[in-house]
Amino acid sequence: xxxxxKERLILDAAAEVFAEKGFFKATxxxxxxxxxxxxxxxxxxxxxKRDLFKSLIVSKFESLHQRINEGEQKGEDFESxxxxxxxxxxxxxxxxxxxxxxxxxxxxGMDEDFKLEMGRLRNRHRDKISKVIQKAIEDGxxxxxxxxxxxxxxxxxxxxxxxxxxLNSEKKDPSVVEVVDIIYDLFMQGVHNK
Amino acid sequence: xxxxxKERLILDAAAEVFAEKGFFKATxxxxxxxxxxxxxxxxxxxxxKRDLFKSLIVSKFESLHQRINEGEQKGEDFESxxxxxxxxxxxxxxxxxxxxxxxxxxxxGMDEDFKLEMGRLRNRHRDKISKVIQKAIEDGxxxxxxxxxxxxxxxxxxxxxxxxxxLNSEKKDPSVVEVVDIIYDLFMQGVHNK
Amino acid sequence: xxxxxKERLILDAAAEVFAEKGFFKATxxxxxxxxxxxxxxxxxxxxxKRDLFKSLIVSKFESLHQRINEGEQKGEDFESxxxxxxxxxxxxxxxxxxxxxxxxxxxxGMDEDFKLEMGRLRNRHRDKISKVIQKAIEDGxxxxxxxxxxxxxxxxxxxxxxxxxxLNSEKKDPSVVEVVDIIYDLFMQGVHNK
Amino acid sequence: xxxxxKERLILDAAAEVFAEKGFFKATxxxxxxxxxxxxxxxxxxxxxKRDLFKSLIVSKFESLHQRINEGEQKGEDFESxxxxxxxxxxxxxxxxxxxxxxxxxxxxGMDEDFKLEMGRLRNRHRDKISKVIQKAIEDGxxxxxxxxxxxxxxxxxxxxxxxxxxLNSEKKDPSVVEVVDIIYDLFMQGVHNK
DNA sequence: AATGAATGAGTCTTCATTCAT
DNA sequence: GATGAATGAAGACTCATTCAT
Numbered sequence: 001x002x003x004x005x006k007e008r009l010i011l012d013a014a015a016e017v018f019a020e021k022g023f024f025k026a027t028x029x030x031x032x033x034x035x036x037x038x039x040x041x042x043x044x045x046x047x048x049k050r051d052l053f054k055s056l057i058v059s060k061f062e063s064l065h066q067r068i069n070e071g072e073q074k075g076e077d078f079e080s081x082x083x084x085x086x087x088x089x090x091x092x093x094x095x096x097x098x099x100x101x102x103x104x105x106x107x108x109g110m111d112e113d114f115k116l117e118m119g120r121l122r123n124r125h126r127d128k129i130s131k132v133i134q135k136a137i138e139d140g141x142x143x144x145x146x147x148x149x150x151x152x153x154x155x156x157x158x159x160x161x162x163x164x165x166x167l168n169s170e171k172k173d174p175s176v177v178e179v180v181d182i183i184y185d186l187f188m189q190g191v192h193n194k
Numbered sequence: 195x196x197x198x199x200k201e202r203l204i205l206d207a208a209a210e211v212f213a214e215k216g217f218f219k220a221t222x223x224x225x226x227x228x229x230x231x232x233x234x235x236x237x238x239x240x241x242x243k244r245d246l247f248k249s250l251i252v253s254k255f256e257s258l259h260q261r262i263n264e265g266e267q268k269g270e271d272f273e274s275x276x277x278x279x280x281x282x283x284x285x286x287x288x289x290x291x292x293x294x295x296x297x298x299x300x301x302x303g304m305d306e307d308f309k310l311e312m313g314r315l316r317n318r319h320r321d322k323i324s325k326v327i328q329k330a331i332e333d334g335x336x337x338x339x340x341x342x343x344x345x346x347x348x349x350x351x352x353x354x355x356x357x358x359x360x361l362n363s364e365k366k367d368p369s370v371v372e373v374v375d376i377i378y379d380l381f382m383q384g385v386h387n388k
Numbered sequence: 389x390x391x392x393x394k395e396r397l398i399l400d401a402a403a404e405v406f407a408e409k410g411f412f413k414a415t416x417x418x419x420x421x422x423x424x425x426x427x428x429x430x431x432x433x434x435x436x437k438r439d440l441f442k443s444l445i446v447s448k449f450e451s452l453h454q455r456i457n458e459g460e461q462k463g464e465d466f467e468s469x470x471x472x473x474x475x476x477x478x479x480x481x482x483x484x485x486x487x488x489x490x491x492x493x494x495x496x497g498m499d500e501d502f503k504l505e506m507g508r509l510r511n512r513h514r515d516k517i518s519k520v521i522q523k524a525i526e527d528g529x530x531x532x533x534x535x536x537x538x539x540x541x542x543x544x545x546x547x548x549x550x551x552x553x554x555l556n557s558e559k560k561d562p563s564v565v566e567v568v569d570i571i572y573d574l575f576m577q578g579v580h581n582k
Numbered sequence: 583x584x585x586x587x588k589e590r591l592i593l594d595a596a597a598e599v600f601a602e603k604g605f606f607k608a609t610x611x612x613x614x615x616x617x618x619x620x621x622x623x624x625x626x627x628x629x630x631k632r633d634l635f636k637s638l639i640v641s642k643f644e645s646l647h648q649r650i651n652e653g654e655q656k657g658e659d660f661e662s663x664x665x666x667x668x669x670x671x672x673x674x675x676x677x678x679x680x681x682x683x684x685x686x687x688x689x690x691g692m693d694e695d696f697k698l699e700m701g702r703l704r705n706r707h708r709d710k711i712s713k714v715i716q717k718a719i720e721d722g723x724x725x726x727x728x729x730x731x732x733x734x735x736x737x738x739x740x741x742x743x744x745x746x747x748x749l750n751s752e753k754k755d756p757s758v759v760e761v762v763d764i765i766y767d768l769f770m771q772g773v774h775n776k
Numbered sequence: 777a778a779t780g781a782a783t784g785a786g787t788c789t790t791c792a793t794t795c796a797t
Numbered sequence: 798g799a800t801g802a803a804t805g806a807a808g809a810c811t812c813a814t815t816c817a818t
Contacts (some may be wrong), residue, residue, distance in 0.1 A: 006781085023301025024218035027808060038783045043810065101302065108216025108295065133385075143387045145380075153380045160346045164280025182340075186347045190384035191327075193337045199800090222792060233795085243792065315815040394802085403627075410690025412606035416788065431789065448810045459658035459757045487691065496604025496683065509734075529776045533768075541768045545744025548734045570728075574735045588777090610813060620779045622815085638800065 007045050010035045014056050019099035023053055024109065045056050054114060060099065061121045068128060078136045079184070083128060086158055086180045093162030094176060099162065126151055154187050201239050202227045208250050217247055218303065248308060254293065255315045258286050261321060273378070279323060280352055280374045287356030288370060293355065299366045306388035320345055348381050397431050398423045402444050407486035411441050412497065442502060448487065449509045452480050456516065466524045467572070473517060474546055474568045481550030482564060487552065514539055543574050589627050592617045596638050598650045601681035605635055606691065636696060642681065643703045643734030646674050652709060661766070667711060668740055668762045676758060683745065708733055736769050 006107040014037035017026045028049050032039045067088040093100045105117050133154075134147040141149065161179055207229035212219045222243055239288045241244040261282040287294045301309050327348075328341040336344065355373055401423030405414045416437050420427045434440040457478040481488045495503050522535040522543075530538065549567055589616055595617035600607045608629055614621045628634040649670040675682045690696055715736075716729040724732065 025303030028810080029808075039809090040783055040811080044781065044783095047224070051355055057807070094327075101355075108292075109219030117331070126794080130232075134325075140387060143383075144387045145385060146376075147353070149376055150385050151375075152354045152358060154352045156350040156352075157347045158350075158351025175295060182343055183347075186339075186384065188384045188386040189337075190380070190382045191336045191339060191344050191347075194381040194388075195783090221790085234800050235798080237793070238798065409704075410692075413691030415786085423596040428791080428804055429802080430807095431791095431800065436787070454680045463802095486690075487725025496680075497607030521678070528775055530773045531771075534764075535775060537764055537768070538773050540742045540746060541739045541765075541773075544738040544740075544796085546738075548741070549731075553736060570731055571735075573773065574727075576772045576774040577725075578768070578770045579724045579727060579735075580734050581722055582775075609811085614780095621813090622779050623777080625814070626777065 001115075006037070010037065010045055010052070011056055011059060014052055014062070015096075015099055016051060018056065019096070021171055023049075040160075050110070050114065056099075056116060057118070058121065060096065061125065064089070065128070067092065078132070078139070078141050081132055082154075082187075083134070083180050083184055086183050087176060089158050090162055090176050090179060093159075110144065126155070129154065146187070157183050157187055200231070200235070204231065205234055205247070205250055205253055208246055209254070209290075209293055212247060213290070218245075222246075233299060244304070247341060251312070252315065253345065254290065254321065258283070259319065259322070261286065272326070272333070272335050275326055276348075276372050277378055279326070280348075280377050281370060282372060283352050284356055284370050284377075287353075298383060320349070323348065351377050351381055359363075394425070394429070398425065398430055398433055398440070399444055399447060402440055403448070403484075403487055406441060406444060407484070411437075416440075430438065438498070438502065445506070446509065448484065449513065452477070453513065453516070455480065466520070466527070466529050469520055470542075470575075471568050473573055474522070474542075474571050477546050478550055478564050478567060478571075482545075512548060514543070517542065545571050545575055588619070588623070592619065592624055592627060592634070593638055593641055596634055597642070597678075597681055600635060600638060601678070605631075610634075632696065635743075636699060637664065640703065643707065646671070647707065647710070649674065652677060660695070660721070660723050663714055664736075664769075665762050665766055668765050669758060669773070670741050672744055672758050672765075675741075692694070708737070711736065739765050739769055747759070 010031065013033075014026075014031050017031045017034055020026075021030075028042055029039055031052070032042050035042075042052065046055060068085055070088075098113075107118060110118075128191045130147050130151050133142065136142045137144060137147055137150075161183055204225065207227075208220075208225050211228055213223045214220075215224075222236055225246070228234055229236075234248065240249060245278055262279055264282075301312060324341050324345045327336065327344050330336045331338060331344075333339060355377055398419065401421075402414075402419050405419045405422055408414075409418075416430055419432050419440070423430075430440065436442060436570045456473055456560075458476075485502055493504060498506075518535050521530065521538045524530045525532060525535060525538075549571055592613065594615050595615075596608075599613045599616055602608075603612075610624055611621055613634070614624055617624075624634065628637060650667055652670075661698045668745055687698060712729050712733050715724065716734050719726060719729060719732075
């Protein structure tokens with residue numbers, strides 16, 4: 001999916017506006033304004049507002065995947081691999097804060113097609129992590145549990161920490177790296193005092 | 195906050211419609227229809243659409259709190275207390291599936307006031323669980339970690355499992371009780387193979 | 389199909405605007421203006437612009453039918469019956485000039501549904517006249533020809549004269565009654581010099 | 583008015599699209615597509631959409647005139663001359679069905695200039711036939727009636743039969759030649775049973 | 777001559793909200 | 798208290814037309 005300059009320009013503006021206002025409150029006019037193009041230009045590159053939103057999400061997902069892929073190659077052992085994933089997802093959330101929320105949860109009111117498409121992206125994302133977990137289970141590093149469940153839990157924890165900044169933005173101080181360790185420990189060891 | 199019959203009637207209709215359509219796609223007309231009252235009547239009991247949505251969420255949060263409070267009294271030890279919380283939250287999600295998502299994440303495009311109010315409700319909810327965790331830490335049941343972080347992780351896991359049904363509704367079979375155990379174990383012991 | 393006052397008001401305004409501008413050039417705003425109501429009001433009474441146009445046409449057709457029915461009762465013999473029909477159609481054209489054209493030919497660009505509906509109205513109209521002709525054939529007043537063809541010819545002549553005013557409106561002088569006789573004679577006797 | 587290849591190409595595409603969609607629903611883009619040229623090219627050869635439509639109609643009228651002229655030379659006596667006219671007009675309708683309607687009646691919403699121009703074309707067409715009729719009157723073949731009126735009637739009948747196919751396309755079976763005879767007889771002898 | 781990306785005025789349509797009854 | 802007709806601001810989307818290349 002090659003994006004030319006104008007498309008990139010519009011998508012960047014869309015990211016900003018959708019992040020600030022959410023899909024329904026965002027207006028195509030405002031996005032056009034932000035991008036410095038005419039309204040009609042947006043409709044030259046995208047079918048409609050919904051298609052623009054979808055394209056945006058797809059592109060963000062792709063950039064997230066790419067980050068994770070890069071991390072995968074870096075880390076050899078399980079710990080560094082998982083920590084890379086956590087780190088890169090958190091960084092992504094940190095950079096895209098509001099948009100990330102839209103990407104993950106802002107589907108209320110969208111049509112079924114859209115939800116299915118999102119489900120697909122989501123699953124692709126999950127499968128990637130699932131494989132890392134599965135291998136660790138086979139290697140005896142992790143307990144013999146459902147890899148699916150482990151992924152759900154891991155992503156749940158990551159998202160929860162990732163979204164923390166959102167609603168009570170007081171304690172943005174802990175560095176991403178610190179949070180990575182916290183998450184990794186919680187995920188691996190749990191909270192029980194053995 | 196006393197609710198008379200008409201208010202209850204409207205709120206129930208609103209729950210249904212908002213759950214199905216989300217805040218922005220839902221129309222006041224449809225809610226009025228669903229409730230069997232005239233549009234104007236809604237404006238007699240609620241200031242506007244946003245206020246209706248807020249009232250709905252507040253009322254749902256209250257019902258969730260109540261459930262959790264009831265559970266608290268039942269379980270004496272930490273395990274049963276936490277499991278009660280997990281169970282009741284999952285049940286809540288199961289019953290209110292779509293609405294729950296709106297309640298937790300559908301804030302994109304809402305005004306700042308609304309978000310703050312939601313933040314407050316959320317914190318109240320968190321504090322309740324936080325206390326249980328804090329006590330367990332003091333009692334030496336849990337490691338000496340940040341209770342805040344533990345709560346974030348626990349809620350993250352619960353939400354992640356609670357929302358599972360949403361996007362891929364194939365495996366609705368595992369009973370809530372089973373999932374409660376899975377979550378409890380993941381939260382307590384983590385996934386590491388010791 | 390009972391029409392309340394507001395509907396009537398809007399339909400009258402629509403008649404004026406559609407007649408002047410045609411379906412595509414007419415704007416809902418202008419119709420609303422003309423009717424002295426807000427744009428939204430139109431959408432309260434009619435589904436959309438197309439529905440408004442259709443309703444208008446149906447109502448005009450009905451008024452035409454009613455005129456013709458009244459005429460039917462007046463004239464007993466064939467000649468007066470046909471002349472009544474011609475007279476009433478011509479009067480209708482005279483009064484509704486531009487609109488009549490829309491009603492009969494302005495279907496380019498309309499959806500198939502619309503065209504079918506119009507075809508139905510048209511046929512109903514034709515059948516009425518067809519019966520008069522058929523009876524006259526059986527009574528030996530008219531030659532033993534296809535009643536269908538006779539109706540096509542008769543309507544063709546009437547419309548041709550009815551629309552005359554449209555493009556070259558110079559000679560509006562001949563009274564409708566005179567034209568009725570001209571049409572009747574052309575239809576009955578043809579132009580051949582026997 | 584010489585037409586080069588590109589103009590011809592565009593005009594043919596325009597004929598197709600205008601016939602299918604009508605003036606307002608047809609888009610310049612679609613015509614360009616159909617013609618296999620870029621949108622801009624159309625504006626090199628035609629001033630604007632309206633001018634393109636006008637050019638199309640003029641060209642069609644010219645082709646109709648040419649047909650009729652050819653017929654004129656073939657038929658020597660009145661009967662064959664009129665029948666040729668009827669035949670050629672019907673053939674034209676048969677070939678250009680939808681477009682013919684646009685050509686004759688799709689003027690709603692067009693500007694005054696356009697209507698005048700069309701009126702001129704129409705009159706030129708009429709005058710041609712008018713002369714044939716006028717001569718027949720002088721020769722005593724036809725009654726001593728207004729040639730104008732006779733032309734109106736004749737064209738009305740032809741159009742009515744020509745458009746028949748349009749709305750109820752069931753009985754397309756009668757050959758054009760048969761219909762020519764029917765029309766000629768109706769026009770000449772009328773329907774009265776003498 | 778030809779292209780097609782870019783424009784932006786113009787329209788339909790929706791829907792939260794009001795208020796006279 | 799309840800109604801629902803009426804409002805009008807707001808927004809998505811279309812498409813004829815232009816012009817730099």
